[in-house]
Amino acid sequence: MGIDYQIEQKFEIKGGDFGNAGSVSTKIKDKLKEIGIPSSIVRRVAIATYEAEMNIVMYAYHGILNFVLTPQQIKIIVDDKGPGIEDIGLAMQEGYSTATEEMREMGFGAGMGLPNIKKNSDEFEITSQVNKGTKLKIVIYLNKR
């Protein structure tokens, strides 16, 4: 029972756009705070989206982050056009990274991104096609079951 609603928003993220990297996550975080979502959940959403956003900026050409808020959960779909991931098992290992020196200078590329997204999600799915792109599904429950 209760009020049923859905808030959906779509964000574009450009590959290589280091200047704006993180701005989508900041927007989402501010919006969730404004709505009154508990800060522990806002923080998990913000960390997961920030890592996903950085991955697009660092590795992909272009990406779409779709954000859906319902009374039960927050669902984030991140779909990018890019080189894809050859070995997802390896990419999910903490510390494994294909980052360049430039990415590391930005403070990223520690090989913590995907494991960190998973850690902050209640549901996490990753699919990838080499030379096409990568898709992430991140779900965070509002009421822990």
Add this chain to the structure above:
Amino acid sequence: MTLKEVKEILQCEVIVGEDNLDIEIGSVGGSDLMSDVLAFGKPGMLLLTGLTNAQSVRTADITESKAVIYVRGKKPEKEGIELAKKKGIPLLSTKLMMFEACGILYSVGLPSVSEVN
């Protein structure tokens, strides 16, 4: 311990947030890798870093960190300063190196992020 006390202990210069130094620091973490901060940071922490780009401030905001102190006399880039002003995150700079700054804060009793919930 307040940020003001930390400022005095580490002899910091305040870059942003001179009027916001009364905030309470719960724990401290030091890293130049923002992914590590995102993985191990705790709300209410003080971030010590040598990374001067806007991502240092962005990461502080995302992780609900209270403030950022740049070590080895480094200063944040313009975009980071603007973001910090907007977000109300104080930015400070100390001439001390990372190891020295962390060691001093630990020795005066500030806990590591790994020691708090």
